[in-house]
Amino acid sequence: MEKVSNFILLIGLIILIIISIRLYIQNQKLKKQIEKLLETIDLYNQHIEKDNIYKHNIKNKLIALKSFSNQKGLNLINEIIEENTPIIKNNNLYKLPHGIKGLVTEKLYNKNYDIIIDNKLKGDPFKKFSSKYFNNVIDCLGISMDNAIESCQNMAKPFIIIDLYEDDDSLFIKIGNNFDNNIDLDKLGEKYYTTKNKGHGLGLYSIKQNKYINEKIEIINNVYYITLEMKKSV
Amino acid sequence: MIKIVVVEDNKNTQMEIKTILRDTEIVRNEDVIIEYYSKFCPELKSVIKNIDERKIYILDIELSTQTSGLDIAKYIRKSDWDSEIIFLTSHEKMFEATYRSVHEIYDFIEKFHNMKERLQKAVNDIFKRKYDNKMFKFSCRHYNIQIFYHSINYIYRDKEERKIIIVTNHNNYALNLSLTDVMDYLDDRFKLVHRACIVNFDHVEALNWAKGYFVLDNGEKIYMLSRKFKKELEVIYGKSK
Numbered sequence: 486m487e488k489v490s491n492f493i494l495l496i497g498l499i500i501l502i503i504i505s506i507r508l509y510i511q512n513q514k515l516k517k518q519i520e521k522l523l524e525t526i527d528l529y530n531q532h533i534e535k536d537n538i539y540k541h542n543i544k545n546k547l548i549a550l551k552s553f554s555n556q557k558g559l560n561l562i563n564e565i566i567e568e569n570t571p572i573i574k575n576n577n578l579y580k581l582p583h584g585i586k587g588l589v590t591e592k593l594y595n596k597n598y599d600i601i602i603d604n605k606l607k608g609d610p611f612k613k614f615s616s617k618y619f620n621n622v623i624d625c626l627g628i629s630m631d632n633a634i635e636s637c638q639n640m641a642k643p644f645i646i647i648d649l650y651e652d653d654d655s656l657f658i659k660i661g662n663n664f665d666n667n668i669d670l671d672k673l674g675e676k677y678y679t680t681k682n683k684g685h686g687l688g689l690y691s692i693k694q695n696k697y698i699n700e701k702i703e704i705i706n707n708v709y710y711i712t713l714e715m716k717k718s719v
Numbered sequence: 720m721i722k723i724v725v726v727e728d729n730k731n732t733q734m735e736i737k738t739i740l741r742d743t744e745i746v747r748n749e750d751v752i753i754e755y756y757s758k759f760c761p762e763l764k765s766v767i768k769n770i771d772e773r774k775i776y777i778l779d780i781e782l783s784t785q786t787s788g789l790d791i792a793k794y795i796r797k798s799d800w801d802s803e804i805i806f807l808t809s810h811e812k813m814f815e816a817t818y819r820s821v822h823e824i825y826d827f828i829e830k831f832h833n834m835k836e837r838l839q840k841a842v843n844d845i846f847k848r849k850y851d852n853k854m855f856k857f858s859c860r861h862y863n864i865q866i867f868y869h870s871i872n873y874i875y876r877d878k879e880e881r882k883i884i885i886v887t888n889h890n891n892y893a894l895n896l897s898l899t900d901v902m903d904y905l906d907d908r909f910k911l912v913h914r915a916c917i918v919n920f921d922h923v924e925a926l927n928w929a930k931g932y933f934v935l936d937n938g939e940k941i942y943m944l945s946r947k948f949k950k951e952l953e954v955i956y957g958k959s960k
Binding site for chain 1: 738740754789790799800817818821823862863864865866869870880882887889890891892893894895
């Protein structure tokens with residue numbers, strides 16, 4: 486009897502091991518597919534940027550040519566300039582490291598803001614974070630992005646700036662946005678304090694409570710910045 | 720004395736800028752030093768760190784080095800909001816409005832489109848205009864705030880919140896400071912006109928002592944004007960306002 490139950494347990498264990506190995510192989514394949522997809526998106530966005538620059542340069546060259554043209558040439562050049570060649574808004578999201586690209590792209594996709602990204606990080610340091618640490622980073626980044634988007638969306642020319650840089654010990658993500666609001670500076674980050682018409686006033690509070698992330702708030706020349714600092718080794 | 724600092728890695732463009740500046744009358748006539756760099760080097764860093772000198776930076780936004788013109792502008796603005804920055808660019812200026820707003824860029828000039836005229840005009844205008852990039856700066860454990868003096872309209876004390884409110888055209892900021900304390904952070908264009916109000920006199924259009932209000936250049940009428948300060952202010956500003 487005992488031998489039979491041991492045998493059944495052994496078979497069960499073997500089946501579990503086989504399933505685990507299969508899941509691991511599938512996971513690795515998916516990871517490679519995702520990386521390939523992200524690389525393709527990066528290339529596509531870089532291509533859009535080059536195309537935009539090319540279109541702008543051509544337009545300037547055509548304008549310069551007008552001064553050398555006869556009337557027929559002038560008419561032709563004007564026709565070309567006035568042709569509808571839409572410039573696709575490209576907010577250089579491809580510059581973001583893969584680790585946070587998904588979240589930021591999802592938040593900013595199709596937003597008609599100027600989004601300026603300056604990435605000084607080497608490679609994708611977020612890959613080295615443990616799941617728990619990475620989740621904390623994503624939580625704080627998501628809240629900061631939501632706040633930035635809500636604050637600037639009613640501006641005539643809204644913009645969001647994302648700077649990524651590092652020193653020997655830490656990574657930094659700095660998010661800036663323009664805004665038009667009244668702020669009680671000493672209450673920023675207090676529980677339930679909000680400058681928005683809706684919301685619970687818990688976002689910035691939860692960032693401040695997060696023991697893995699240090700935050701710094703600055704307002705310079707009517708631009709609001711929050712800098713999230715995360716240690717490289719936790 | 721004004722220092723013009725040019726950062727351009729293309730030798731031909733650098734020569735062109737030299738010629739343009741040499742042909743600019745105001746640069747010839749005024750007390751001006753011009754320095755040329757092709758990259759962000761230690762010598763350039765120490766020039767930037769010296770904020771005692773008034774400077775005009777002419778930066779190639781697309782330097783083909785690790786540090787771009789934009790990185791240099793960011794580095795400048797860490798400590799110096801007084802100097803003016805002009806960007807030179809090879810193509811249409813994407814995000815121009817944002818860069819102007821964030822880094823207080825004076826102008827973006829395309830290298831291949833009227834560069835001589837645009838650069839000379841920009842330099843002339845900078846020399847002639849009133850230099851006013853001083854800032855209100857305050858920092859504490861929780862935040863750091865910097866606002867140009869010229870964008871502050873007035874500051875008043877909110878009795879209920881027991882805080883001061885800095886009023887600009889777009890935003891109001893509440894801080895835990897007294898009016899007396901905040902005067903230490905301001906220059907002499909700011910005057911106490913009421914026990915609970917300081918106003919930036921560069922923005923005042925009119926004072927009505929009889930009815931107790933002042934009118935700003937944005938049309939706002941503020942009822943915080945006390946006769947107690949009339950004599951003192953009339954000595955400074957006369958009765959013209």
